[in-house]
Amino acid sequence: MFEQSFSVVSILLLCSSLCISAVNGEFYSSADKMMELENLEKELVIATRNFLTDQEKQLDEYRSFVARVKREHEVAEQQGDDYWELPLNTFRLTRRLVEDWEKLHAQLEDNPITNTYQVVVDFVAKELGFPELDDLRGIARGFVRLQKTYNISASDFAAGTEFSTGTFFLWRDCYEIGVHLYDQADYKAALEWLILAYDMLEEADIEEVKKFNLDVLEYLALTYIELGEKQMAVDILADAVPEDSSLPALHTLKYLEKRTEKCPDQEEEMDWRANYTILCQGKHLPRNEPEDKTLRCYRDSKRHPFFRLAPLNVEEAHRNPDIHVYHGVLSDVQIEEIYVAAEDKTKVRSTLHGNRVSDIRVSQQVWLNYDTPIMEWLKRLTGAISGLDMHYDELMQVADYGIGGQYTPHWDYMSSLSGEYELMGNRIATVMYYLSDVEQGGYTVFPQLNVFLQPIKGSMVMWHNQLRSLENDERTFHAGCPVLEGFKRISNIWVHSTRQEFLRPCTLNKNE
Numbered sequence: 001m002f003e004q005s006f007s008v009v010s011i012l013l014l015c016s017s018l019c020i021s022a023v024n025g026e027f028y029s030s031a032d033k034m035m036e037l038e039n040l041e042k043e044l045v046i047a048t049r050n051f052l053t054d055q056e057k058q059l060d061e062y063r064s065f066v067a068r069v070k071r072e073h074e075v076a077e078q079q080g081d082d083y084w085e086l087p088l089n090t091f092r093l094t095r096r097l098v099e100d101w102e103k104l105h106a107q108l109e110d111n112p113i114t115n116t117y118q119v120v121v122d123f124v125a126k127e128l129g130f131p132e133l134d135d136l137r138g139i140a141r142g143f144v145r146l147q148k149t150y151n152i153s154a155s156d157f158a159a160g161t162e163f164s165t166g167t168f169f170l171w172r173d174c175y176e177i178g179v180h181l182y183d184q185a186d187y188k189a190a191l192e193w194l195i196l197a198y199d200m201l202e203e204a205d206i207e208e209v210k211k212f213n214l215d216v217l218e219y220l221a222l223t224y225i226e227l228g229e230k231q232m233a234v235d236i237l238a239d240a241v242p243e244d245s246s247l248p249a250l251h252t253l254k255y256l257e258k259r260t261e262k263c264p265d266q267e268e269e270m271d272w273r274a275n276y277t278i279l280c281q282g283k284h285l286p287r288n289e290p291e292d293k294t295l296r297c298y299r300d301s302k303r304h305p306f307f308r309l310a311p312l313n314v315e316e317a318h319r320n321p322d323i324h325v326y327h328g329v330l331s332d333v334q335i336e337e338i339y340v341a342a343e344d345k346t347k348v349r350s351t352l353h354g355n356r357v358s359d360i361r362v363s364q365q366v367w368l369n370y371d372t373p374i375m376e377w378l379k380r381l382t383g384a385i386s387g388l389d390m391h392y393d394e395l396m397q398v399a400d401y402g403i404g405g406q407y408t409p410h411w412d413y414m415s416s417l418s419g420e421y422e423l424m425g426n427r428i429a430t431v432m433y434y435l436s437d438v439e440q441g442g443y444t445v446f447p448q449l450n451v452f453l454q455p456i457k458g459s460m461v462m463w464h465n466q467l468r469s470l471e472n473d474e475r476t477f478h479a480g481c482p483v484l485e486g487f488k489r490i491s492n493i494w495v496h497s498t499r500q501e502f503l504r505p506c507t508l509n510k511n512e
């Protein structure tokens with residue numbers, strides 16, 4: 001009588017049309033990944049809705065069964081002994097007890113609807129991959145990175161004042177970000193978010209305050225003690241926890257009172273950070289020398305026959321070392337073709353070094369060879385603009401940066417050459433194509449040269465990483481600032497030094 005209307009097969013079919021394979025975990029560093037997560041959640045909504053519908057149907061069946069039994073009992077009471085003189089009634093009562101109730105109890109114990117739901121959820125999770133705790137922590141770290149780079153307080157960040165579309169955080173969001181930062185020992189940042197959570201919670205309704213106040217205070221106290229402010233930590237909890245309480249917070253208080261103070265670790269400050277932060281914000285550094293007024297923008301149709309009809313639009317961003325931006329070299333259609341080529345490749349998240357997640361470079365990247373028409377064309381274009389021999393090129397790297405995605409300052413040249421690089425030589429030049437605009441953030445900055453470049457879709461930037469003498473040029477130290485809003489996609493082609501002897505010869509000046 002209790003039919004099983006839920007079919008595993010139909011759900012699996014439904015799902016498999018949408019399921020795309022996903023790299024396990026590690027989602028936050030690209031927009032594509034977030035879309036995959038959205039698909040995952042859509043599947044969960046469908047499965048859960050089906051589960052609830054079937055569950056309701058089953059409960060309705062139980063209800064009507066119970067109502068029917070009750071009606072039978074009423075009839076039996078009215079009719080008294082006459083009722084039991086009918087053999088059919090005896091049969092029905094016995095059947096109910098032997099079969100129907102038995103079945104009902106068995107279903108409650110081992111519910112096929114719940115089981116099916118579990119099967120579907122497991123299947124979807126296996127196909128699409130669930131995010132993990134590391135992803136959540138990575139996002140919290142990404143927030144702090146943005147705050148630091150763009151000088152945004154937690155409260156401005158939470159109020160969404162920095163973003164073009166109003167987003168704002170609730171006290172709970174702030175609390176959870178604070179806890180994740182605490183767990184990762186970033187106590188200074190954790191403190192800011194926890195104080196914010198506390199202030200916001202105070203504005204909430206009284207029931208909520210009562211329920212969560214101590215949780216927030218407990219973490220605040222723990223954070224203060226890690227920052228070396230023991231008295232503050234003890235005071236916070238002593239005020240909040242009644243002496244006779246059995247709350248866990250009382251144990252925390254006792255633990256804090258006994259704990260010996262430790263000095264907080266001095267945060268490592270990199271000497272590039274000050275310059276980097278200012279440039280990432282799109283501001284120039286104070287200049288020691290007068291501004292180079294000779295930098296100019298011009299159209300160039302002579303460099304290569306390629307550009308006779310469609311001259312290059314060149315912007316000089318820096319001279320010695322030269323950093324040039326070439327505007328409008330890729331069309332939207334061409335960029336779309338590169339996207340398609342990149343989609344075919346499996347993405348490898350670059351923050352994975354073994355199993356350790358590093359924050360130096362947070363992006364997803366793929367490597368493309370030059371076999372397709374668009375890539376072949378791109379290689380010729382790169383050769384024509386750079387004037388360099390493209391024989392020894394590396395695969396082109398396409399990298400995606402999501403919110404908080406960045407690449408901290410580095411040099412593109414290698415400090416020593418081994419393997420195939422012995423033949424190819426070092427990365428004499430970097431050619432970087434911007435394959436997207438970025439709503440906010442994501443500038444390319446050169447902290448030693450006082451240069452920042454805003455990514456503009458279709459533009460390319462090029463510089464030489466080596467002097468003409470093939471000595472590495474340390475001034476080319478550069479970075480990709482974190483993406484504050486939107487996403488960033490770029491591609492890099494590194495041109496190597498072998499076979500460039502006649503194209504970029506040495507001069508008598510060793511430093512040129």
Ligand SMILES: *[C@@H]1O[C@H](CO)[C@@H](O)[C@H](O)[C@H]1NC(C)=O
Pocket residue numbers: 151
């Ligand atoms: C950060 O912003 C605050 C005010 O919002 C300002 O006082 C401070 O100088 C800024 N710091 C930097 C390094 O830009």
Ligand SMILES: *[C@@H]1O[C@H](CO)[C@@H](O)[C@H](O)[C@H]1NC(C)=O
Pocket residue numbers: 271272275285286287288447448449450
């Ligand atoms: C910061 O920028 C200034 C001005 O351009 C420059 O003189 C200085 O060397 C830079 N510092 C670092 C560490 O790059």
